[in-house]
Amino acid sequence: xxxxxxxxxxxxxxxxxxxxxxxxxxxxxxxxxxxxxxxxxxxxxxxxxxxxxxxxxxxxxxxxxxxxxxxxxxxxxxxxxxxxxxxxxxxxxxxxxxxxxxxxxxxxxxxxxxxxxxxxxxxxxxxxxxxxxxxxxxxxxxxxxxxxxxxxxxxxxxxxxxxxxxxxxxxxxxxxxxxxxxxxxxxxxxxxxxxxxx
Amino acid sequence: xxxxxxxxxxxxxxxxxxxxxxxxxxxxxxxxxxxxxxxxxxxxxxxxxxxxxxxxxxxxxxxxxxxxxxxxxxxxxxxxxxxxxxxxxxxxxxxxxxxxxxxxxxxxxxxxxxxxxxxxxxxxxxxxxxxxxxxxxxxxxxxxxxxxxxxxxxxxxxxxxxxxxxxxxxxxxxxxxxxxxxxxxxxxxxxxxxxxxx
DNA sequence: CGTTCGTTTGAATCCCATCAATTGTGGTGG
DNA sequence: CCACCACAATTGATGGGATTCAAACGAACG
Numbered sequence: 001x002x003x004x005x006x007x008x009x010x011x012x013x014x015x016x017x018x019x020x021x022x023x024x025x026x027x028x029x030x031x032x033x034x035x036x037x038x039x040x041x042x043x044x045x046x047x048x049x050x051x052x053x054x055x056x057x058x059x060x061x062x063x064x065x066x067x068x069x070x071x072x073x074x075x076x077x078x079x080x081x082x083x084x085x086x087x088x089x090x091x092x093x094x095x096x097x098x099x100x101x102x103x104x105x106x107x108x109x110x111x112x113x114x115x116x117x118x119x120x121x122x123x124x125x126x127x128x129x130x131x132x133x134x135x136x137x138x139x140x141x142x143x144x145x146x147x148x149x150x151x152x153x154x155x156x157x158x159x160x161x162x163x164x165x166x167x168x169x170x171x172x173x174x175x176x177x178x179x180x181x182x183x184x185x186x187x188x189x190x191x192x193x194x195x196x197x198x
Numbered sequence: 199x200x201x202x203x204x205x206x207x208x209x210x211x212x213x214x215x216x217x218x219x220x221x222x223x224x225x226x227x228x229x230x231x232x233x234x235x236x237x238x239x240x241x242x243x244x245x246x247x248x249x250x251x252x253x254x255x256x257x258x259x260x261x262x263x264x265x266x267x268x269x270x271x272x273x274x275x276x277x278x279x280x281x282x283x284x285x286x287x288x289x290x291x292x293x294x295x296x297x298x299x300x301x302x303x304x305x306x307x308x309x310x311x312x313x314x315x316x317x318x319x320x321x322x323x324x325x326x327x328x329x330x331x332x333x334x335x336x337x338x339x340x341x342x343x344x345x346x347x348x349x350x351x352x353x354x355x356x357x358x359x360x361x362x363x364x365x366x367x368x369x370x371x372x373x374x375x376x377x378x379x380x381x382x383x384x385x386x387x388x389x390x391x392x393x394x395x396x
Numbered sequence: 397c398g399t400t401c402g403t404t405t406g407a408a409t410c411c412c413a414t415c416a417a418t419t420g421t422g423g424t425g426g
Numbered sequence: 427c428c429a430c431c432a433c434a435a436t437t438g439a440t441g442g443g444a445t446t447c448a449a450a451c452g453a454a455c456g
Contacts, residue, residue: 021296023296023297023300025300025304025305025386026386027386029304030304031299031300031303031304033296033299033300048285048289049286049289049293049393051390051393053293053296053297053390053391053393054296054391087285087288088247090285090288090289090292091247091288093292094288094291094292094295095247095251097292097295097296097298097299098219098221098231098232098251098252098295099221099251100295100299101229101231101295101298101299101302102221102223102229102231104299104302104303104347105229105302105346105347106223106227106228106229106347107223108436108437109436109437140408140409140410141409141410141411142408142409148303149302149303149304150437150438151437151438151439152409152410153411153412153437153438153439153440154436154437154438156410156411156412157411157412157437159410160411160412171410188223188224188225192249192251193251193252195247195249195251306418306419307418307419338427338428339427339428339429340427348419348420349419349420349421350427350428351419351420351421351422351429351430352418352419352420354428354429354430355419355429355430358429358430369428397456398455398456399454399455399456400453400454400455400456401452401453401454401455402451402452402453402454403450403451403452403453404449404450404451404452405448405449405450405451406447406448406449406450407446407447407448407449408445408446408447408448409444409445409446409447410443410444410445410446411442411443411444411445412441412442412443412444413440413441413442414439414440414441414442415438415439415440416437416438416439416440417436417437417438417439418435418436418437418438419434419435419436419437420433420434420435420436421432421433421434421435422431422432422433422434423430423431423432424429424430424431425428425429425430426427426428426429426430
């Protein structure tokens with residue numbers, strides 16, 4: 001686990017399970033700033049800036065391949081194609097951050113939760129996960145809350161409401177979307193920002 | 199002005215005045231996702247990803263130097279030092295986005311506004327602006343609101359409260375910080391994320 | 397003596413209801 | 427564009443309870 005303020009030495013490639021990046025406030029509050037799913041790079045940013053401005057947490061049962069920072073830098077110097085790929089990875093990351101600012105800044109609780117679910121579903125699908133429209137979804141309601149800037153209680157209320165309306169099914173660490181069209185409408189979701197066509 | 203979904207051709211370097219990047223929601227709401235001050239690059243991201251996922255707006259009276267995208271790419275291929283500088287600019291941008299997610303996600307209105315002011319003051323100071331601790335500050339309350347995820351009315355309330363407590367003075371497009379220590383405490387401000395020592 | 401099998405315990409997680417605080421809405425005037 | 431007001435809506439805070447799971451423990455049995 002990488003801690004804020006630490007000098008950084010490594011990046012990791014997530015193989016199994018989810019991982020978060022998060023920032024802690026002085027009063028103990030937490031904001032999750034990104035969620036990473038398998039096959040994704042976690043934290044090229046911390047790895048390259050040299051000093052961590054946030055920290056990384058893995059969920060139980062997740063596995064990652066650790067890559068020394070120096071190896072990444074050598075690789076990016078030697079191989080322009082890899083350099084470009086890392087560059088694009090960083091830009092995509094930043095694009096997702098921008099959408100998250102919008103999400104917590106200007107959407108109400110239903111849209112916020114729905115939007116997060118939409119984003120994760122699209123990214124998981126892109127990895128070939130989620131046979132039969134059912135996705136492994138290891139986030140607790142408290143983690144959903146910390147990712148959306150809500151409280152755990154209100155996250156619960158909001159999930160109930162999405163369930164009541166027949167938009168999603170979420171229980172026992174497994175998510176299925178029952179009505180994608182209405183869910184993405186509630187979410188105000190437009191996947192342009194995920195730049196999936198690169 | 200760059201519009202969402204457009205193919206992008208240029209970047210710009212801000213010379214005078216402020217500029218925003220913003221995303222518009224379907225319901226007409228707006229979230230400002232970054233504020234740029236003179237000497238900063240605006241939108242290396244849109245410029246390089248090829249398709250804009252957000253748009254850029256300049257304030258009246260601002261001036262910018264337009265740089266064609268192809269020139270930037272040529273430059274970054276030919277000059278490793280410039281490539282590195284652009285890379286770092288992007289990483290710093292992303293770091294600020296992360297802090298904004300925290301700001302709108304987990305801080306109350308006073309802390310949010312205070313934090314935005316602290317950030318801008320540090321960045322302006324770094325440019326050598328703000329003689330005598332007085333800064334040109336061309337943002338309207340509505341723009342502050344759209345940057346912090348609040349309403350204009352509540353932004354007004356919150357500014358009143360910061361003024362009443364003797365933390366800031368803000369009027370006629372000019373800002374001065376009367377008590378930096380208390381303001382940054384209210385803001386929960388830690389400038390680590392601005393990576394000023396790079 | 398060590399193993400096995402229930403039981404207890406505690407930690408998470410989820411769910412729900414109530415009340416309070418923050419924030420938004422609509423409107424007026426400077 | 428800023429300031430202010432009254433009222434409404436959303437969200438947060440608190441406290442309670444149900445469920446699951448695994449760890450810790452102890453008693454009975456080989």
